[in-house]
Amino acid sequence: xxxIIQFLATDLVKNKTIIFYLLFLWVTGFGLIxxxxxxxxxxxxxxxxxxxxxxxxCLVFSIIYFYNMYEFLLLLHAQPxxxxxxxxxxxxxxxxxxxxxxxxxxxxxxxxSDAGGAGLLLLLTGSLWNLIFIGLALLMAxxxxxxxxxxxxxxxxxxxxxxxxxxxxxxxMYNFNEYPIEKLVLYISFLNPLDLGRIxxxxxxxxxxxxxxxxxxxxxxxxxxxxxxxxxVLLLLWALIPFSVSIRWFNKKDL
Amino acid sequence: xxxxxxxxxRFGRQEVxxxxxxxxxxxxxxxxxxxxxxxxxxxxxxxLGLNTIRQDQIRFDGQxxxxxxxxxxNIGYMPxxxxxxxxxxxxxxxxxMKSIRSEExxxxxxxxxxxxxxxxxxxxxxxxxxxxxxxxxxxxxxxFHPDVLILxxxxxxxxxxxxxxxxxxxxxxxxxxNKLVLITSHVLNDLDDIxxxxxxxxxxxxxxxxxxxxxxxxxSENRLNAMIATFLRKQTSHG
Numbered sequence: 001x002x003x004i005i006q007f008l009a010t011d012l013v014k015n016k017t018i019i020f021y022l023l024f025l026w027v028t029g030f031g032l033i034x035x036x037x038x039x040x041x042x043x044x045x046x047x048x049x050x051x052x053x054x055x056x057x058c059l060v061f062s063i064i065y066f067y068n069m070y071e072f073l074l075l076l077h078a079q080p081x082x083x084x085x086x087x088x089x090x091x092x093x094x095x096x097x098x099x100x101x102x103x104x105x106x107x108x109x110x111x112x113s114d115a116g117g118a119g120l121l122l123l124l125t126g127s128l129w130n131l132i133f134i135g136l137a138l139l140m141a142x143x144x145x146x147x148x149x150x151x152x153x154x155x156x157x158x159x160x161x162x163x164x165x166x167x168x169x170x171x172x173m174y175n176f177n178e179y180p181i182e183k184l185v186l187y188i189s190f191l192n193p194l195d196l197g198r199i200x201x202x203x204x205x206x207x208x209x210x211x212x213x214x215x216x217x218x219x220x221x222x223x224x225x226x227x228x229x230x231x232x233v234l235l236l237l238w239a240l241i242p243f244s245v246s247i248r249w250f251n252k253k254d255l
Numbered sequence: 256x257x258x259x260x261x262x263x264x265r266f267g268r269q270e271v272x273x274x275x276x277x278x279x280x281x282x283x284x285x286x287x288x289x290x291x292x293x294x295x296x297x298x299x300x301x302x303l304g305l306n307t308i309r310q311d312q313i314r315f316d317g318q319x320x321x322x323x324x325x326x327x328x329n330i331g332y333m334p335x336x337x338x339x340x341x342x343x344x345x346x347x348x349x350x351x352m353k354s355i356r357s358e359e360x361x362x363x364x365x366x367x368x369x370x371x372x373x374x375x376x377x378x379x380x381x382x383x384x385x386x387x388x389x390x391x392x393x394x395x396x397x398x399f400h401p402d403v404l405i406l407x408x409x410x411x412x413x414x415x416x417x418x419x420x421x422x423x424x425x426x427x428x429x430x431x432x433n434k435l436v437l438i439t440s441h442v443l444n445d446l447d448d449i450x451x452x453x454x455x456x457x458x459x460x461x462x463x464x465x466x467x468x469x470x471x472x473x474x475s476e477n478r479l480n481a482m483i484a485t486f487l488r489k490q491t492s493h494g
Contacts, residue, residue: 003354011342071338078303079355080328251322254266255305 001085004076008093012065018101021057025105030112038113040205043122046106047201050126051194054102055161058133059140059154062094066141067150074255087250091138091243099130118204121228125197128235132193133157135243142249165192182217193238200231256280256403256435257302258314264297264306271297273459281402282433284425286446288483289456295439296335298456299407302437303332328356331401335408337392341381345372345391348380352395359399365427367394369420386412393421397428403435404428410445418445425449443479450479462490 012018028049032042069090076086103123110119137154144150169188173181189195203222221227257279264272272294279285287295300306302313304320304327311319315326339348349372353362367373370390375383383391389412396404404425410418426449428434440446453470455462463486471477474485 003351007347007351011340014342069340072340072343074305074334075337075339076355077305078327078330078332078334079352080325081355082324085324252307254307255300 001089004081004086004089005093005096008069008089009096012093012097015065017061018097021061021098022101022105024053025102026108029106029109033109033113038115040118040207042113043110043115043118043205044202044207046110047122047198050102050106050122050129051198052162054126054129055133055158055194058098058130059137059158060151061098062134062137063141063150063154065094066090066138067147077255083251084247087138087142087247091134094134094138095131098134099127102126102130118201121204122201124232125201125235128232128239129193129197131239132235132242135239135246139242139246139249142246142253161192161194165195169195186217186221190234193235196231196234200228256316259298259302260312260314262298262301262308262312264294264301264308271459272301275456275459275461277454277461277464279435279437281435282429283435284429284449284451285435285437286443286450286453286479287437287439287456288441288443288446288453289462293456294459295456296407299405299437299439302405303327303330328399329402331396331399331404333389333392333396333404333406333409335411336385337388339380339388339391341379343380344376345378345380345383346376348391348395349376349398352398356399361400363397363400366390366397366420366424369424370394370417386414386417389413390417397424401434404437406436406438408440409438410440410442422449443483447479453479453483455483 029046032045036042036045073086073090077083103126106126107123110123113119115122136157140150140154140157144153169185172188173185189199199218200222203218222231257277259275259277262272262275263270275294275298287298289295297306301308302320304324308321310321313320315329318326320326353359370393372391372394375387375391380388380391389409393406393409396406406425409421413421422445425436425438429436429449429451436449438446438449450467452464452466454464465473467479470482470486474482474489476482476485
């Protein structure tokens with residue numbers, strides 16, 4: 001497995017898209033610092049950029065890469081290697097390189113912006129988002145042999161988590177604002193890893209004060225250490241469950 | 256060496272293999288023939304574990320291959336169309352394969368040298384022509400001295416000289432090294448002096464499974480093409 005990971009990771013690092021991604025993160029990161037100065041505003045902007053860009057890049061890039069390497073996968077499959085070994089190697093290599101690019105791409109600007117603990121938390125959450133969306137991309141790639149279908153559904157996942165989900169929550173809060181639904185909203189947010197991470201990072205900043213009554217509920221959970229731990233565990237589950245399902249599907253698939 | 260028992264395979268509603276029973280042993284040059292869509296490639300994919308099967312349907316050296324991968328170290332496979340990552344260099348491919356199979360240190364370099372693969376080492380896979388990729392793929396299939404060779408349409412895309420080299424190597428593998436070679440091909444002339452046994456698949460069933468000598472006696476023809484044509488004509492006129 002180590003050799004395959006080494007090979008795939010080297011292949012990925014040489015990929016122009018990854019280099020472009022890294023440059024993009026640097027330009028936005030340092031650009032924001034020079035425009036808005038150091039501090040929370042920059043951190044929040046980087047948070048929003050992560051929410052938009054990380055899932056999109058992970059989903060689209062991973063799924064294209066998987067489909068492109070499909071023949072290579074078949075070639076490796078003719079060797080005495082278990083199917084799960086192959087898929088795990090793909091997952092680990094993609095995770096290493098994409099998360100690495102993210103950490104270097106945002107870590108450097110965050111280091112210079114004196115973001116402190118909240119900045120570290122953003123990097124941690126962002127890395128988990130990488131793992132989650134690479135897992136979801138592989139799940140889609142294995143589920144759909146048809147490339148257009150796989151790509152379409154992975155874009156749908158992105159639209160759902162980034163746009164639709166928030167719209168639905170907003171609709172819910174707007175229609176039921178006379179009822180005490182704060183707790184419910186908290187539980188609903190568990191269903192979207194992006195929201196979970198966003199709230200987790202937001203709560204570490206002064207912006208938390210602007211969030212009203214539901215903010216107070218969130219504050220109770222997300223600023224305590226056990227709450228932070230819980231969120232990180234939930235995010236890990238979001239990464240592990242789709243990936244373990246994809247291993248199961250892959251083992252049963254006719255290649 | 257390989258025994259297949261009641262192998263059924265369906266993709267959705269379409270049943271591609273409808274109960275195949277076959278036994279292959281070492282030293283056989285086996286030609287798997289049949290019209291397009293008869294299930295040849297599906298059968299090969301089942302042997303390689305690319306298509307999923309159920310328990311106890313295929314045994315390799317007595318071991319059930321269901322859910323296994325280790326048995327594939329004894330199989331060399333040359334696919335119908337070889338595709339590799341575009342950016343990968345030929346050298347990287349061989350290095351990677353050797354490092355995956357690091358327990359093997361004794362390589363079969365016959366085809367590697369005959370096809371002059373070393374000269375291709377710095378080239379990227381994406382720049383190789385289809386025939387060159389077939390050569391790389393053939394050299395790779397033989398590299399680790401596998402006991403079983405599975406070649407899916409090996410001669411498609413190879414130039415006549417390389418084709419002869421491959422056939423020479425196959426003859427040597429079957430007759431001197433006593434290995435099992437399984438070939439599918441439509442170009443029956445290529446199989447003439449390699450195949451010792453013919454398995455004809457038709458719509459997912461084995462239509463006939465005969466030793467070459469047997470078939471020759473029955474049809475009194477010399478060329479493989481004519482033999483099969485005569486045999487099929489007889490079959491249809493009887494049935």
